[in-house]
Amino acid sequence: MKPTGPIPPYFTAPGPLAIAGRAAEDWAADRGTPLFVYDQAIVADRIATLRAALPPAVEIHYAIKANPYAPLLAAMAPLVGGLDVASAGELDMALAVKPAAHISFAGPGKRDAELEAAIRVGATLNLESEGEATRAVAIADRLGITPRLAVRVNPSFELKGSGMKMGGRPSPFGIDEARVPALVRRLIAAGADWRGFHIFAGSQALDTAAIIETQRATVHLARDLADRAGAMPPLVNLGGGFGVPYFAGDTPVDVTAIGAALGEVLEPGCAYAIELGRWLVAEAGVYLTRVVDRKDSGGETFLVVDGGLNHQLAATGNFGTVVRRNYPVMLARGGEPTETVSIVGPLCTPLDRLADRIAFPRADVGDVVALFLAGAYGATASPARFLGHPDAQEVLA
Numbered sequence: 001m002k003p004t005g006p007i008p009p010y011f012t013a014p015g016p017l018a019i020a021g022r023a024a025e026d027w028a029a030d031r032g033t034p035l036f037v038y039d040q041a042i043v044a045d046r047i048a049t050l051r052a053a054l055p056p057a058v059e060i061h062y063a064i065k066a067n068p069y070a071p072l073l074a075a076m077a078p079l080v081g082g083l084d085v086a087s088a089g090e091l092d093m094a095l096a097v098k099p100a101a102h103i104s105f106a107g108p109g110k111r112d113a114e115l116e117a118a119i120r121v122g123a124t125l126n127l128e129s130e131g132e133a134t135r136a137v138a139i140a141d142r143l144g145i146t147p148r149l150a151v152r153v154n155p156s157f158e159l160k161g162s163g164m165k166m167g168g169r170p171s172p173f174g175i176d177e178a179r180v181p182a183l184v185r186r187l188i189a190a191g192a193d194w195r196g197f198h199i200f201a202g203s204q205a206l207d208t209a210a211i212i213e214t215q216r217a218t219v220h221l222a223r224d225l226a227d228r229a230g231a232m233p234p235l236v237n238l239g240g241g242f243g244v245p246y247f248a249g250d251t252p253v254d255v256t257a258i259g260a261a262l263g264e265v266l267e268p269g270c271a272y273a274i275e276l277g278r279w280l281v282a283e284a285g286v287y288l289t290r291v292v293d294r295k296d297s298g299g300e301t302f303l304v305v306d307g308g309l310n311h312q313l314a315a316t317g318n319f320g321t322v323v324r325r326n327y328p329v330m331l332a333r334g335g336e337p338t339e340t341v342s343i344v345g346p347l348c349t350p351l352d353r354l355a356d357r358i359a360f361p362r363a364d365v366g367d368v369v370a371l372f373l374a375g376a377y378g379a380t381a382s383p384a385r386f387l388g389h390p391d392a393q394e395v396l397a
């Protein structure tokens with residue numbers, strides 16, 4: 001038997017499970033499965049908790065790639081200071097709910113049409129290379145528009161203990177620290193509206209002390225680069241990287257401690273942002289599937305459910321994890337565990353395993369299985385077309 005991750009504190013085990021005050025089984029019966037349910041009250045609670053913890057000079061930005069479901073974006077937009085996007089498609093989604101002045105566009109390989117779209121509407125481009133800077137300035141000149149340009153820095157340090165490291169090494173993201181001051185001077189000389197720095201050192205970190213240390217280093221780096229460039233950044237985007245507890249033994253980050261430590265190092269008169277994806281939305285989402293088959297093989301019991309890695313790749317351990325471990329999962333109608341089962345999706349590949357040898361109540365065909373932490377990197381981060389099954393439904397509750 002293998003452990004499962006902790007069920008987010010917003011839900012009660014052993015059940016029956018309710019999502020936004022309604023039985024999970026009712027959601028499944030009403031909307032059909034597979035189904036993602038996102039509870040907007042949980043997202044609002046996360047944002048309020050973080051807002052209360054952070055110094056007032058720090059804006060909260062949402063990195064929409066974590067979950068760009070339009071009704072969720074519309075609900076979140078008034079609650080956050082900015083939206084961070086990484087494609088022209090995401091830019092359009094963000095513009096539907098937020099003024100361009102509060103949208104920044106990062107990501108390598110922005111095509112000319114993407115640079116032009118951002119410049120036309122007045123979104124901030126987080127430049128990822130000198131070449132991109134040259135193209136952006138040329139496009140803005142041709143359009144006769146002053147572009148809003150920030151410089152993404154590839155820091156010489158990394159966020160320790162993060163699941164995905166983004167700094168301290170050769171990188172497709174950002175411009176190496178040493179070359180940043182010259183680029184900032186060049187942008188200002190070209191007449192651009194220089195918007196500041198974007199410094200993102202890693203993702204999915206649960207080590208509060210490491211996040212504090214990285215943020216301190218990031219603030220210092222921004223000041224040092226500003227000194228060398230001879231210009232004050234209007235905004236310093238400190239990145240984010242706050243993780244959520246997916247697996248057994250994981251504990252949440254202490255945002256109160258992070259906010260207090262940040263308050264001690266911020267430069268007066270400078271504006272800051274923290275950009276988060278999963279920390280804001282992961283716990284608000286539950287992925288509901290229905291048991292299609294129950295079978296025994298070689299002494300093991302398998303529950304085969306109607307959706308899997310085609311919708312929730314991350315839960316199968318195939319999205320940025322080295323060792324496959326179990327997400328939190330429960331039988332929607334509740335019950336105490338009485339047997340050991342593996343829960344697999346309907347895809348014809350052994351990769352499609354949602355839970356591996358877990359303790360579970362007796363479940364039969366027709367029962368609803370709930371996978372937690374499905375609010376981030378679910379529907380849009382999974383290979384939906386692989387094997388031709390239907391898309392999952394989504395609903396904002």
Ligand SMILES: *Cc1c(COP(=O)(O)O)cnc(C)c1O
Nearest residue numbers: 063066200203204241276277278
């Ligand atoms: C993906 C990404 C984020 C969000 O990461 P999370 O781990 O979901 O918080 C934030 N900023 C940038 C630049 C990103 O690429």
